[in-house]
Amino acid sequence: MATSGTTWKLADHPKLPKGKIIAVVVLDGWGEASPDKYNCIHVAETPMMDSLKNSAPDRWRLVKAHGKAVGLPTDDDMGNSEVGHNALGAGRIFAQGAKLVDNALATGKIYEDEGFNYIKESFANNTLHLIGLMSDGGVHSRLDQLQLLLKGASDRGAKRIRVHVLTDGRDVVDGSSVGFAETLEKDLAELRGKGIDAQVASGGGRMYVTMDRYENDWEVVKRGWDAQVLGEAPHKFTSVVEAIQKLREAPNTNDQYLPPFVIVDESGKPVGPINDGDAVVTVNFRADRMTMLAQALEYEKFDKFDRVRFPKIRYAGMLQYDGELKLPNHYLVSPPLIERTSGEYLVNNGIRTFACSETVKFGHVTFFWNGNRSGYFNSELEKYVEIPSDSGITFNVQPKMKALEIGEKARDAILSRNYDQVRVNIPNGDMVGHTGDIEATVVACKAADQAVKMILDAIAEVGGIYMVTADHGNAEDMVKRDKKGEPLVGKDGKVQIQTSHTLQPVPVAIGGPGLAGGVKYRKDVPNGGLANVAATVINLHGFVAPDDYETTLIEVVD
Numbered sequence: 001m002a003t004s005g006t007t008w009k010l011a012d013h014p015k016l017p018k019g020k021i022i023a024v025v026v027l028d029g030w031g032e033a034s035p036d037k038y039n040c041i042h043v044a045e046t047p048m049m050d051s052l053k054n055s056a057p058d059r060w061r062l063v064k065a066h067g068k069a070v071g072l073p074t075d076d077d078m079g080n081s082e083v084g085h086n087a088l089g090a091g092r093i094f095a096q097g098a099k100l101v102d103n104a105l106a107t108g109k110i111y112e113d114e115g116f117n118y119i120k121e122s123f124a125n126n127t128l129h130l131i132g133l134m135s136d137g138g139v140h141s142r143l144d145q146l147q148l149l150l151k152g153a154s155d156r157g158a159k160r161i162r163v164h165v166l167t168d169g170r171d172v173v174d175g176s177s178v179g180f181a182e183t184l185e186k187d188l189a190e191l192r193g194k195g196i197d198a199q200v201a202s203g204g205g206r207m208y209v210t211m212d213r214y215e216n217d218w219e220v221v222k223r224g225w226d227a228q229v230l231g232e233a234p235h236k237f238t239s240v241v242e243a244i245q246k247l248r249e250a251p252n253t254n255d256q257y258l259p260p261f262v263i264v265d266e267s268g269k270p271v272g273p274i275n276d277g278d279a280v281v282t283v284n285f286r287a288d289r290m291t292m293l294a295q296a297l298e299y300e301k302f303d304k305f306d307r308v309r310f311p312k313i314r315y316a317g318m319l320q321y322d323g324e325l326k327l328p329n330h331y332l333v334s335p336p337l338i339e340r341t342s343g344e345y346l347v348n349n350g351i352r353t354f355a356c357s358e359t360v361k362f363g364h365v366t367f368f369w370n371g372n373r374s375g376y377f378n379s380e381l382e383k384y385v386e387i388p389s390d391s392g393i394t395f396n397v398q399p400k401m402k403a404l405e406i407g408e409k410a411r412d413a414i415l416s417r418n419y420d421q422v423r424v425n426i427p428n429g430d431m432v433g434h435t436g437d438i439e440a441t442v443v444a445c446k447a448a449d450q451a452v453k454m455i456l457d458a459i460a461e462v463g464g465i466y467m468v469t470a471d472h473g474n475a476e477d478m479v480k481r482d483k484k485g486e487p488l489v490g491k492d493g494k495v496q497i498q499t500s501h502t503l504q505p506v507p508v509a510i511g512g513p514g515l516a517g518g519v520k521y522r523k524d525v526p527n528g529g530l531a532n533v534a535a536t537v538i539n540l541h542g543f544v545a546p547d548d549y550e551t552t553l554i555e556v557v558d
């Protein structure tokens with residue numbers, strides 16, 4: 001990371017003491033919205049979070065967690081974990097992947113840079129494969145970017161193109177994959193009209209095929225590999241639209257979990273396995289759910305599953321997904337350079353840090369928090385603990401997830417007095433919210449609240465301070481709404497369930513016996529966002545935040 005020449009020493013805060021144990025709790029997918037029956041946080045019993053909101057008005061507020069406040073292209077973009085945790089940890093707003101790719105495509109710079117020129121070498125004699133999430137959710141990828149890249153690559157010599165799609169239904173409404181596939185098919189037909197051999201080659205639902213994260217379940221990546229690289233899958237179709245429509249007919253199937261399929265020609269032969277000499281681009285800009293596939297595509301040495309074949313390809317990511325690991329080595333757009341994060345400053349000022357979540361969110365509170373950087377800044381001062389998540393299930397089946405285990409680990413870390421900061425992500429509201437199961441999400445929110453209580457009780461015991469916040473909304477609104485805010489009803493007469501995140505603000509609550517009496521929220525930061533949290537936490541540790549950080553949310557009145 002670009003840290004040479006940095007002055008790490010933080011100035012002492014003029015009024016706030018050092019040496020307090022601080023718990024930083026991030027409730028994933030926990031926004032603030034009007035109380036109605038689709039607000040699972042409201043419906044659930046959440047006495048701990050309710051009391052934070054109702055008992056200390058000077059120490060509870062909302063901050064923005066979506067759109068430009070977290071570096072996304074527009075204020076119509078919902079927040080997500082990557083940008084949310086980046087902002088929380090880095091204390092500044094960086095133009096994020098979605099925006100960087102938009103800019104690179106709009107200016108044409110993407111075609112001038114090293115990554116594109118590298119894959120271009122394959123265009124004359126081999127196939128270009130584009131693998132990624134087919135969605136306009138804007139969290140991991142966007143279909144319009146894929147469309148522009150298809151056009152740009154074919155204008156620049158790609159003669160044979162194969163697209164390997166992953167259906168969404170998580171950041172967008174379930175069933176929308178059919179429309180996206182039709183749009184994509186239209187573009188590919190246009191390219192074929194121009195003499196370019198362009199087709200969809202394979203597909204599958206994102207949560208079942210390819211887009212696992214943090215090594216929770218390599219089988220997910222293997223299913224994708226078999227279809228994309230080997231051209232093998234249990235289902236074969238001659239068109240992607242037909243594939244999705246047919247596979248969606250099975251009971252209890254949805255876009256997120258479609259089984260893998262390959263597209264075959266009239267003779268039943270797969271149209272697009274990946275072969276020696278081909279170019280491959282993973283078109284997702286977001287890292288967490290692409291790094292496992294990136295490893296499989298890039299690493300000569302690899303033992304996570306039997307790849308059967310390891311084709312010699314030219315591979316580039318839309319972005320580089322891990323700067324520390326340089327993974328992948330080639331990429332089309334440079335990722336945001338998020339350096340000098342609060343974690344790095346605090347460690348350099350002697351703050352001992354404990355971070356914990358379960359697997360599905362572990363990288364959020366470590367890798368994303370630290371500016372998309374893996375590993376420790378200083379292994380003597382930091383400890384990151386991952387609690388294994390259940391795998392192979394949808395979390396509405398186990399809505400309590402590992403909330404209480406995370407709470408216990410955090411409690412023990414606090415009571416040990418071995419750490420100055422104990423930071424956790426509690427995933428329930430988000431992970432269960434994404435299933436669209438309202439009843440289960442209510443159970444999830446209750447479990448998250450119980451975990452918060454465990455942590456805050458421990459903070460009370462050691463005379464510490466807590467900060468409880470969230471990275472974006474999800475569980476507080478589980479239906480699609482019209483402009484007036486009324487639930488939308490689908491053709492089937494049922495309300496349209498919203499599985500995605502929201503545009504809602506999130507709470508930031510501070511307190512605990514260690515918090516100096518005069519600390520309260522400033523009134524002059526009305527538009528505060530997640531990026532204001534880092535300076536606030538640095539203050540609570542007794543330091544002044546670096547000058548270029550977004551301003552603190554607190555003041556100390558005498």
Ligand SMILES: O=C(O)[C@H](O)COP(=O)(O)O
Nearest residue numbers: 080081082139170171430
């Ligand atoms: O990857 C996912 O699970 C969703 O697309 C976004 O959820 P997250 O941003 O909360 O991880």
Ligand SMILES: [Mn+2]
Nearest residue numbers: 028029081471
């Ligand atoms: Mn999240």
Ligand SMILES: [Mn+2]
Nearest residue numbers: 029430431434
């Ligand atoms: Mn989410």
